[in-house]
Structures are given as structure tokens and as C-alpha cells.
Amino acid sequence: MIGPALVVANISKRFGGVTAISDVSFEVPRGCLTALIGPNGAGKTTLFNLVTNLFPWTSGDILFNGASLKGSSSRQIAALGLTRTFQTARVFPRMTVLENVLVGGHRHVRSHPIAQALWLPSARRDEMQLQARAEEFLELAGLTRYCHEPATDLPMGSQKMLEVVRALMTTPQLLLLDEPAAGLNDSETAELAALLCAIRDCGVTIMLVEHNMSLVMSIADQVIVLDVGCIIASGNPKEIRRDSRVIAAYMGNDGGQTCA
Amino acid sequence: MAATIIGGLLQGGVFALLALGFALVYRVTGVVNLCQGAFCVLGALSMYTLEQTLGWPAALAATGAVVLTTLFGALLGLATFVPALNRLPNSSMLMLTAGLLTLVEGLVLIFWGSQPFNLPAFSGEAPVQIFGLRVATQAFWIVGVVAVVVCLLWYLLTRTMIGKQLRACAENPMAARLMGINVTLMSTLSFSLAAMIGAIGGIVLAPITSLQFDSGTFFTISGFIAVAIGGMGSFVGAIVGGLILGVAEQFAAGYISSLFSNGIAVILLLVALMFRPNGLFGVGGSRRVDVRDEQQVHLGIVRIQNGPAVTLSTAIVLLLAVLPWTGWFDSILPSLIITGILFIGVLGLDVLMGFAGQVSLGQGAFMAIGGYAAAILAVQYDWPPLMGVLAGIVLSLACSMGLSLVTMRLRGIYLALATLAFAMLVDSLITGWMDLTGGPSGLVGIPALSVGGYDFATPFSMYYLVLALGVVLVLLLTGLMRSSFGRALKAIRADQLAAAALDINIGRYKMAAFAISAVFASISGSLFAFNFHYLAPDMVGIPRSLEMVTMLVVGGEGMLVGPLVGVALLTLLPEVFQPLALYKTLAEGILLVMTFQYCPAGLAGLTIKQLHDVFEWFAARKHISPRITQEDLR
Ligand SMILES: Nc1ncnc2c1ncn2[C@@H]1O[C@H](COP(=O)(O)OP(=O)(O)OP(=O)(O)O)[C@@H](O)[C@H]1O
Numbered sequence: 001m002i003g004p005a006l007v008v009a010n011i012s013k014r015f016g017g018v019t020a021i022s023d024v025s026f027e028v029p030r031g032c033l034t035a036l037i038g039p040n041g042a043g044k045t046t047l048f049n050l051v052t053n054l055f056p057w058t059s060g061d062i063l064f065n066g067a068s069l070k071g072s073s074s075r076q077i078a079a080l081g082l083t084r085t086f087q088t089a090r091v092f093p094r095m096t097v098l099e100n101v102l103v104g105g106h107r108h109v110r111s112h113p114i115a116q117a118l119w120l121p122s123a124r125r126d127e128m129q130l131q132a133r134a135e136e137f138l139e140l141a142g143l144t145r146y147c148h149e150p151a152t153d154l155p156m157g158s159q160k161m162l163e164v165v166r167a168l169m170t171t172p173q174l175l176l177l178d179e180p181a182a183g184l185n186d187s188e189t190a191e192l193a194a195l196l197c198a199i200r201d202c203g204v205t206i207m208l209v210e211h212n213m214s215l216v217m218s219i220a221d222q223v224i225v226l227d228v229g230c231i232i233a234s235g236n237p238k239e240i241r242r243d244s245r246v247i248a249a250y251m252g253n254d255g256g257q258t259c260a
Numbered sequence: 261m262a263a264t265i266i267g268g269l270l271q272g273g274v275f276a277l278l279a280l281g282f283a284l285v286y287r288v289t290g291v292v293n294l295c296q297g298a299f300c301v302l303g304a305l306s307m308y309t310l311e312q313t314l315g316w317p318a319a320l321a322a323t324g325a326v327v328l329t330t331l332f333g334a335l336l337g338l339a340t341f342v343p344a345l346n347r348l349p350n351s352s353m354l355m356l357t358a359g360l361l362t363l364v365e366g367l368v369l370i371f372w373g374s375q376p377f378n379l380p381a382f383s384g385e386a387p388v389q390i391f392g393l394r395v396a397t398q399a400f401w402i403v404g405v406v407a408v409v410v411c412l413l414w415y416l417l418t419r420t421m422i423g424k425q426l427r428a429c430a431e432n433p434m435a436a437r438l439m440g441i442n443v444t445l446m447s448t449l450s451f452s453l454a455a456m457i458g459a460i461g462g463i464v465l466a467p468i469t470s471l472q473f474d475s476g477t478f479f480t481i482s483g484f485i486a487v488a489i490g491g492m493g494s495f496v497g498a499i500v501g502g503l504i505l506g507v508a509e510q511f512a513a514g515y516i517s518s519l520f521s522n523g524i525a526v527i528l529l530l531v532a533l534m535f536r537p538n539g540l541f542g543v544g545g546s547r548r549v550d551v552r553d554e555q556q557v558h559l560g561i562v563r564i565q566n567g568p569a570v571t572l573s574t575a576i577v578l579l580l581a582v583l584p585w586t587g588w589f590d591s592i593l594p595s596l597i598i599t600g601i602l603f604i605g606v607l608g609l610d611v612l613m614g615f616a617g618q619v620s621l622g623q624g625a626f627m628a629i630g631g632y633a634a635a636i637l638a639v640q641y642d643w644p645p646l647m648g649v650l651a652g653i654v655l656s657l658a659c660s661m662g663l664s665l666v667t668m669r670l671r672g673i674y675l676a677l678a679t680l681a682f683a684m685l686v687d688s689l690i691t692g693w694m695d696l697t698g699g700p701s702g703l704v705g706i707p708a709l710s711v712g713g714y715d716f717a718t719p720f721s722m723y724y725l726v727l728a729l730g731v732v733l734v735l736l737l738t739g740l741m742r743s744s745f746g747r748a749l750k751a752i753r754a755d756q757l758a759a760a761a762l763d764i765n766i767g768r769y770k771m772a773a774f775a776i777s778a779v780f781a782s783i784s785g786s787l788f789a790f791n792f793h794y795l796a797p798d799m800v801g802i803p804r805s806l807e808m809v810t811m812l813v814v815g816g817e818g819m820l821v822g823p824l825v826g827v828a829l830l831t832l833l834p835e836v837f838q839p840l841a842l843y844k845t846l847a848e849g850i851l852l853v854m855t856f857q858y859c860p861a862g863l864a865g866l867t868i869k870q871l872h873d874v875f876e877w878f879a880a881r882k883h884i885s886p887r888i889t890q891e892d893l894r
């Protein structure tokens with residue numbers, strides 16, 4: 001397929017009086033790792049929520065693979081191959097780490113529930129394939145030793161990692177990751193960076209929100225900077241590092257004025 | 261016509277009071293308090309004792325009864341309801357209040373027995389003539405008292421400091437707490453106030469309606485329907501909803517049949533849910549959502565490992581298979597059969613509640629459908645029993661599909677409440693449709709179940725049939741629950757938003773879980789009918805639905821052994837301790853409430869956990885770390 005994976009065109013979102021996103025447009029090129037950065041409250045999570053249609057946007061349009069996402073439910077969007085993770089890890093409690101990952105592979109299960117109830121060969125085959133893939137991904141993320149632990153017993157950082165793995169199990173075309181490195185220590189962050197690069201090299205487009213600048217600068221192909229709901233800069237990491245508006249926004253100058 | 265309207269408004273006034281109680285507790289705590297109706301009965305019967313037995317003057321007796329009920333409500337709330345608020349997800353709170361309803365009914369049964377009570381009218385029985393209509397004097401009392409209570413409540417909520425605090429809790433409990441408002445106190449207060457309002461309603465209504473220990477369920481459902489029509493949490497809506505409901509019921513009773521008046525209420529509710537999910541005066545969406553927010557409750561995972569599970573269940577099945585041959589258990593063989601039959605129904609409930617996290621308070625209704633369909637077809641139309649069972653299954657499936665379609669789009673605990681209302685509809689249809697169902701006295705002459713010429717006529721054969729069926733169904737569910745289907749259900753229970761983001765079709769899975777639970781209940785109902793050769797409404801009524809919830813929760817939900825433990829406990833114990841049968845209802849209520857409080861994983865869960873700890877301990881002593889292998893997954 002050609003053309004950008006995701007096109008966001010003139011999107012706005014108001015919460016009552018607060019304009020969380022105002023007239024934002026950008027493209028996420030296929031096969032690249034795009035980072036979305038910005039100070040707290042800039043609207044990064046809101047943007048993700050708009051893309052996955054957790055709430056309807058006020059104006060504009062969002063195209064995934066050239067088709068509008070308007071009016072699709074979050075499940076339909078997931079079915080199109082756009083999977084997201086959440087800022088506060090939402091692993092499933094009362095399930096083990098492995099089970100959590102297996103849930104991610106749910107959409108690839110072809111066997112009918114009746115076949116599953118009877119434990120027919122087709123169901124067993126599905127289950128084995130899923131399990132093999134899950135174990136492979138867990139190994140890649142370094143979570144194998146937690147395999148049979150309840151997911152909520154994991155440290156926060158590992159839970160975030162688990163969420164990435166779970167999202168990966170859906171074999172997405174576009175992966176939206178909301179602060180996956182929050183709560184990870186340095187070595188875990190390095191592992192995550194390696195994992196993300198490996199995913200990208202498999203052809204999965206990634207867009208990630210991240211506060212960890214060194215991570216962003218080392219792995220991103222494109223960086224978009226959001227402040228108070230507007231894009232104030234975008235480009236490759238080198239350009240962003242030199243951009244005076246970005247520095248101003250991060251140093252605490254009033255970002256709102258640059259927006260106008 | 262005019263008389264019907266007046267009658268309806270009177271009845272509606274009391275419903276409005278009840279609905280106000282609901283709205284109050286809902287606004288402050290976000291919980292639908294199913295115990296509401298029990299306070300009506302408690303208030304009225306306390307007054308009966310004070311006035312008739314102890315000879316107090318009416319005014320004093322009424323005051324005393326209200327004070328007593330309010331105090332009781334406050335204590336009950338403080339001991340059970342309020343402490344659970346912070347720990348339990350919303351749907352468990354709903355079941356907890358159902359447990360409280362059972363508990364109070366059990367208490368009333370012990371103190372007052374099961375006969376109906378009637379209070380004398382406050383100002384004599386002679387009616388007065390107004391515009392040529394004869395109106396009972398009690399009508400004025402009802403109207404007056406309702407008006408006074410409504411005014412006082414309005415004053416309390418809008419003009420006093422306490423009212424401000426109550427409303428602050430309703431808006432945002434966290435912010436209220438930060439502002440120094442004692443949320444615990446306010447929750448207790450709302451619960452006690454609701455008890456007081458309930459007691460007052462019961463007392464003024466008692467002279468024109470007779471009350472007995474289980475009338476509370478009826479009041480709860482009526483009050484709830486009123487508040488759902490009016491709009492959950494709206495006080496004006498509660499009053500309007502109550503009046504509409506009262507008038508509608510009187511019209512149905514007057515012009516169709518008194519037995520169908522409950523049916524009208526439920527139809528009104530379903531129509532309201534379909535077209536105006538927030539009710540006539542709804543205050544927006546509910547504050548809490550319908551997922552059982554497990555995040556608040558850290559339960560861990562209780563699970564037997566594969567090897568021991570197979571050994572244990574094989575042992576249990578073998579034991580059950582040889583039991584009848586020993587001859588020691590002949591006396592309780594019928595109870596064992598009932599245990600098995602109910603187990604099938606509760607197993608279905610477990611799929612819906614334990615795995616998918618949706619609450620059903622109407623499992624008994626699907627038993628009724630399965631039972632009556634099979635029985636009527638066999639008795640009246642000479643259908644072969646197996647065809648009747650199938651017909652029951654199809655009918656149950658259709659009803660469960662319809663109910664889930666109606667409630668699917670709605671947030672909140674509407675599925676739970678719709679199932680409760682549905683149970684009432686089925687109950688009133690069965691009671692009302694005399695020619696077909698035999699009415700309240702039941703359907704007799706149901707033949708034995710016969711399959712391919714073999715009659716399961718003896719308890720012996722029935723026992724093995726139920727055992728075999730139970731084993732097959734458990735095996736099927738084991739397969740289903742350890743596959744992607746079961747995982748999807750668990751994911752939905754845990755976090756709907758995250759599940760949807762992984763391309764899980766939540767609506768479809770909920771519907772499937774509901775369908776499975778309905779089919780299981782239907783099978784169990786059919787077996788009931790063929791086992792007893794007799795079926796009456798109270799065998800499959802709302803108390804049965806609540807009992808099944810208790811069995812599931814006490815046994816342990818989300819595990820397939822949980823239902824077995826719960827059903828066996830609550831069926832066999834009362835059998836063994838016959839003289840204590842009077843305390844059964846109370847015990848069930850207390851058990852349910854206590855389980856939520858102290859043992860949320862249920863008895864089976866607790867046992868497995870303990871055993872597990874013991875094994876761990878042994879393993880540690882022998883310096884052998886527990887082996888984690890591929891098969892230990894489940
Ligand atoms: N559901 C909502 N209702 C009202 N306001 C909201 C809602 N969600 C977000 N906002 C507001 O929108 C703005 C952007 O919030 P958002 O969570 O998108 O920021 P963010 O960039 O993700 O910040 P952080 O780095 O802290 O995660 C904030 O001012 C926030 O208060």
C-alpha cells in the first residue's frame with residue numbers, strides 16, 4: 001500500500017470551554033516511527049483518543065489507510081489494524097501475563113466457540129499457534145519469567161511493556177503507544193527501544209507519545225511537537241532539537257502565544 | 261374510571277415514596293439499593309406489633325415503628341452497605357443489596373412468620389363521599405403523608421447544610437471528601453433516610469394492602485421500576501414515575517386482570533428503557549459504569565493446576581457415581597438430585613456473572629420458561645418430553661436475545677435490573693395464565709422424562725441422568741473457558757475499553773454469555789419439572805433467582821467448581837438440619853453479605869487458596885521450588 005498510514009486533517013476538540021486540540025493536521029508516514037511530544041496537558045492523549053474514537057471530534061477528519069474513521073467504534077478501528085495502548089497501563093486483572101497476551105491475539109482465532117467447547121483439533125491448533133506466538137513476543141520483551149504471574153502483580157514498567165506486547169499480538173498495521181517508557185528504568189528503556197525498532201523494521205508503523213527525550217531522539221524518524229492543542233513544530237529529531245519554539249515550550253514560556 | 265385513577269394515584273404515591281428512597285441512595289452512593297422494599301414491610305409489621313400486640317396508641321406506634329426501622333436501617337447500613345462501598349464494584353454492590361433484602365425478609369419471617377398482616381385504617385373503615393365517589397379515609401392519609409414527606413425531603417436537600425453535603429457527595433464523592441465532607445456519614449445518612457421513607461410508605465399502605473414477609477421484593481421492584489421510568493437519580497422523576505406506575509397498574513388490574521398488573525409495570529419499564537434510557541427526567545448517564553471495575557478489588561487468581569484438577573474432579577465424579585450404591589444416602593437422594601439440577605442453572609449464571617461480569621437477577625425466570633414450556637407441552641399437547649425441553653431452550657434463547665438487545669446500548673446496571681423486571685413479568689404471566697399453567701397452585705401431572713423409550717421415573721435413574729448431564733456440561737464449559745472465548749469474557753469483565761481496543765466484539769460476547777446462561781437455566785428448569793412431576797410459580801420465582809446468585813457468590817464465581825460448592829451447601833445443609841428451615845432465608849442473606857465482606861473469592865476459592873498455601877509450605881520445607889510447567893497453565 002502507498003501513501004501515509006494515518007492522515008489527521010484539521011482536527012479540533014473542545015471539552016466544554018477548554019479547547020484540547022485546535023486545528024491539528026499531520027501525517028504518519030508508512031513504516032516509520034513517529035514520536036508525538038509536548039508538555040503535560042498538551043493534548044497528546046486526547047489526540048490518541050480522537051484517533052481511536054473514544055469520543056467524537058468536533059471538526060476535521062482522520063483517515064487511516066485512506067479511509068475516514070468517522071463514526072467507527074473503537075472496536076471497528078482495531079479491526080482495521082490500528083491498535084493502541086493506554087497511558088495508565090490497562091492490563092486485565094485476574095488474568096496471568098500469558099493470558100493477557102493471548103487476549104491480544106483474539107482476532108486471529110478462527111475456530112468457532114463450539115469447536116472450542118469440544119476442544120476439536122482446529123481449536124487446539126489455533127490455541128497452540130497463539131501460544132507459540134505469545135511466548136515468542138514475551139521472550140522478545142523479556143517478560144518470559146513472569147509468564148504465569150497475575151498481570152497486576154507486575155511492576156508498573158513491566159505492565160506497560162506487557163501492554164505493548166498485547167497490542168503487538170493483534171498484528172497491527174499502525175501501533176499507537178501512549179508513554180510506553182513511563183516507569184521503565186534505563187536498561188528496560190533500552191530494551192523497549194530495541195523492541196520498538198524491531199517492530200518498525202517488521203513494517204509496522206508506530207506512533208508514540210513519550211516524555212523521555214533521549215529515547216525519542218534516538219529512535220524516532222519523525223517528531224511532532226504539540227503544545228496547548230496546536231502543533232508547534234515537526235521534523236526529524238535533529239531539526240526539533242534546534243527549534244527555538246520547542247525549547248521555549250519546554251522551558252515554560254507561554255506556549256499559547258506561539259500558537260496564535 | 262375515576263375510582264381507578266384515585267386508586268392508582270394512592271398506590272402510585274407509595275411507589276413514589278419508594279422511588280424517592282431509591283433516588284436518594286442512588287444519588288449519594290451510585291448504588292441501586294434493592295433492600296428498599298424490605299423496609300416497607302419491616303415498618304408496617306413493627307407498627308402491627310406495637311399497636312395490636314402491645315396496645316400502643318396508633319400515633320405512638322407509627323412513630324415507634326418508623327424510629328425502629330430507621331435505626332435498624334442505620335445499623336444495617338453501617339455494618340454492611342457503607343463499608344462495602346469503597347471496596348466492591350458497582351455490580352457486586354447490587355448483589356449485596358439483594359442479599360440485604362433476603363436478610364431482612366429472613367428476619368421478618370422469623371419474627372412474624374409467613375402469614376399476611378393487615379393494619380386497621382387510621383381513621384376508621386367508613387368511607388367518605390366526595391362528588392358521589394366513595395373514598396376510603398386512608399386515601400387522605402396516604403396523600404397527606406406522601407405530600408409531607410416529599411416537602412420535608414425537598415427542604416432537607418435544598419435548604420439545609422446536610423442537604424448540600426448530601427448533594428456534594430452525589431456530584432463527586434472524591435471532591436466532597438477533599439472538601440472535608442464526611443462521605444461515610446452521608447452514605448449512612450442516605451441509607452437510613454431511605455429506610456425511614458420506606459417504613460413510612462409501608463405503614464400508610466398497610467391498611468389497604470396486606471403485607472407479608474416477602475412483599476418486600478414486590479415493593480423493591482415497583483419502586484425501582486418507578487424510578488427507572490422517571491429517571492434514575494431524579495427526585496421529580498421518582499414522584500412522576502411512581503404515580504404513572506400506580507395508575508397504570510390499577511388500570512391493568514381493573515380492565516384486564518389483577519394478575520397481569522405486574523406485567524404492565526414491566527412492559528412500561530422495558531418500553532421506557534428502549535425509548536428513553538435515562539428516564540423522563542434522567543440526570544445524564546450514571547456515574548459508575550457497568551463493567552465490574554475489578555481494579556478496586558485485588559483478588560489475585562485462584563486456580564487449581566491442571567494435574568490436581570483432573571485428579572480431583574475424577575475423584576469427585578467417581579464418588580458421586582458410587583454414592584447411591586452404598587445405600588446410605590437414600591434419604592437424601594432427592595436432595596442430591598435437586599443439587600445437581602440447580603447446579604446446572606447456577607453453572608450458566610457463572611458464565612454470565614463470574615466470567616463475563618454481567619449480573620443477572622432473573623435466572624429463575626429462564627428456569628420457569630424451560631420448566632413450563634416442557635411441562636405444558638407434555639401435559640396439554642402430549643409432546644415427547646425431549647421436544648418440550650428443546651422448545652424451552654429455544655424460547656429462552658429468544659427471550660435472552662431480546663433482553664440483551666434492549667439493554668445492550670444502555671450503560672449502568674440495566675441488564676441486571678432488566679433481568680429482575682423480566683423475572684417479575686414471567687412470574688406474573690405464569691400466575692395469571694391459569695388455563696395453561698395452572699396458576700399459583702401449580703401444574704400437576706407432568707410425566708417422567710423419557711428418552712427413546714426409557715423413562716427416568718425413579719430417583720435412581722434421575723440421579724444418574726443429572727450427574728451425566730452435569731459432567732458433560734462442565735466438560736464443555738471447561739473447553740470453552742480455557743479457549744479464546746473464555747479469555748474474551750474475562751477480558752470484558754476486567755476492562756471493556758481495553759477489550760474493545762483489541763478488537764473484541766463486546767456486545768456479541770455479552771449476548772453469547774447471556775444466551776448460555778439462559779439455556780443452562782432452561783435445561784435445569786425442565787429437569788425440575790420432570791423430576792417433581794409438578795411445577796409451581798414459587799419454585800422458579802424471584803426468590804429462586806436471588807438464591808442462585810447467593811449460591812454462586814458463596815461458592816465462588818469465575819470457577820466451575822464454585823457453583824457446585826455453593827449449591828451443595830445451600831441445598832444439602834437445610835436438608836440435614838430440617839428444624840432450622842425457618843432460618844434458611846436469613847442465613848442465605850447473611851451468607852451472601854458476609855461472603856462479599858470477608859471472602860470475595862467464595863468458599864471454593866478460599867479452600868483452593870488455603871490448599872495451595874499448604875502445598876507451597878511443604879514445597880518450601882523440602883527445598884523444592886514449585887515447578888511451573890506448560891500444563892500448569894490452568
Ligand atoms: N475527558 C475530558 N474532559 C475534559 N477535559 C479533558 C478530557 N480529557 C482531556 N481533557 C483536557 O484536555 C487537555 C489535554 O489533555 P491530555 O490528557 O490530552 O494531555 P497530555 O498531552 O496527554 O498530557 P500528559 O503528558 O500529562 O499525559 C487537558 O487540559 C485536559 O484537562
Ligand SMILES: [Mg+2]
Nearest residue numbers: 044045046087
Ligand atoms: Mg497523556
